[in-house]
Amino acid sequence: MNVKKTDKIYIAGHKGMVGSAIYRLLKHRGYNNLLVRTRNELDLRNQGEVVHFMSSEKPKAVIIAAAKVGGILANNQYPYQFLRDNLIIQDNLINSAFENGVKKLIFLGSSCIYPKFAQQPMSEDSLLTGELEPTNQWYAIAKIAGVKQCEAIKKQFGRDYVSLMPTNLYGPGDNFDLETSHVLPAMIRKFHDAKEDNHAPVRLWGSGSPKREFLYVDDVADAVEFALTRELSSNLYNVGSGIDLFIKELAEKIREMVGHKGEVLWDADKPDGTPRKLMDVSKLKAEGWEYSVKLEDGIEQTYNWFRSNLDNIREVKFD
Ligand SMILES: NC(=O)c1ccc[n+]([C@@H]2O[C@H](COP(=O)([O-])OP(=O)(O)OC[C@H]3O[C@@H](n4cnc5c(N)ncnc54)[C@H](OP(=O)(O)O)[C@@H]3O)[C@@H](O)[C@H]2O)c1
Known part of the structure; x- marks a missing residue:
């Protein structure tokens, strides 16, 4: 199903880094019926509230950019919340969308769904072919369940529910805690x-x-619009630049951009995570989508945003 600019589109998680980029991009491109709710207005873990919202609003399309998201430290410390909150949020959204006749749904996952030692670059076909990275397996298992839930709905009922798996994202509105x-x-x-x-x-x-790959958040928003406006042939696509670099190289680029002249010390006793993570982006490229923002340009834009929002930096705390 191809979504039109006048269709009611619900963006879950529009205050987050990815959701706000999607909201900005769609608004800028003339979509004039965007539906949003803050967490205070609608706690997505609450099934009754989500069911009521979906059945009274009846959006044409749903974009799921809401999730409990965090780095290695947070994943390690809060395995239960990363597993359960994500399972519940996505099931509430996917199932109530399904039951209320939503024809098009975009589910955002992450590259951590692929095995720790997946062949590089990681293709969509490597899903469930090996063990996950232990530090973020909780989050990954929830995301895999979401991908499979969308796949099952597409297989059994023919609905256009598509999962996009972005690589590491960064940009304005990121969490700087x-x-x-x-x-x-x-x-x-x-x-x-x-x-x-x-x-x-x-x-x-x-x-x-x-080695890691990074994508500027406006690029993933562009990929979401791409998927929203055409019927793709498959249900699962990687979204990335297809280019990776050493974490040390990334640190050097950021250090130069910021203008820091001091020493850099590496805490080698802290976990590194997966040795290399690079997306095979050929599947979405074959459909006609490619990234556009170079890493240096994206870092510059993010740092400019950070400096102009110093009093308003987002710091996510977990309880
Ligand atoms: N960041 C990355 O590097 C990255 C990489 C690959 C994929 N992704 C995917 O992109 C999606 C969005 O990530 P992000 O980086 O934008 O994360 P984010 O900035 O933390 O945004 C997540 C959003 O979800 C909302 N949310 C969380 N729990 C909620 C709840 N119970 N009820 C209502 N809203 C809730 C948050 O609300 P509050 O604003 O109230 O906290 C926030 O707006 C996720 O699915 C993630 O897996 C992200």
Whole structure:
């Protein structure tokens, strides 16, 4: 099903980094019937509230950018919440969308659904072919359940429910809390704070030797619109740039951008996670979508955003 600009589209998680980028992009491109709710207005873990919302609003399409999201430290510390909150949020949304006749649904997952030692670059076919990375298996298992739930609905009922698996994302609105954030925003914050502190030394997690891929959040928003507006041939697609780099190289790029001149110390006793994670992005490319924002440009835009929002930086705390 192809969504039109006048169709009612519900974006779950529109206050988050990805959801807000999707909201901005769709609004900018002329979609004029966007439906949103803050967490205070609608707690997505509450089944009754979600069912009531979906049955009274009856959106044409649903985009699921709401989830409990965090880095290695947060995943390790809160395995139960990462598993259960995500299972519940996505089941409430997917099932109530299904029961209320929603024809098109985009479910956002993450590259951590693929096995720790999946052949690189990781293709969609590597799903469930090996063991997951233990540190974020809780989150990954919930996301795999979401992918399979959408796949089952498509297989059994022919609904156009598509799962997009983005690589590591970054950009405006990211979480900059050092306890719960991902690697790229954490580095921006650490280098910025150290520079302000007379170029104090910066201590970074792990050895710096794993390789990772990063995608600017506006690119994933563009991929969501792409998937929303055409009938894709499959139910699962990777979204990435297809280019990776060493974490040490990333640190150097951010250090240069920020202008930090102090020492960099690596905490090699902290876990590195998967040694290499690179998406095979050929499947979505074959449908006609490609990333556009270069890493250096994206880091610059994110750092500019960070500096102009210093008083308003998002710091996610878990309880
Ligand atoms: N960030 C990445 O690097 C990355 C990479 C790959 C895939 N993804 C995927 O992209 C999606 C969005 O990630 P993100 O980075 O945008 O995360 P985020 O910034 O933490 O946003 C998540 C959103 O979900 C909302 N939410 C969480 N629990 C909720 C609840 N119980 N009720 C209502 N709203 C709730 C949050 O609300 P509050 O604003 O109230 O907290 C927030 O708006 C996730 O599915 C994630 O797996 C992200």
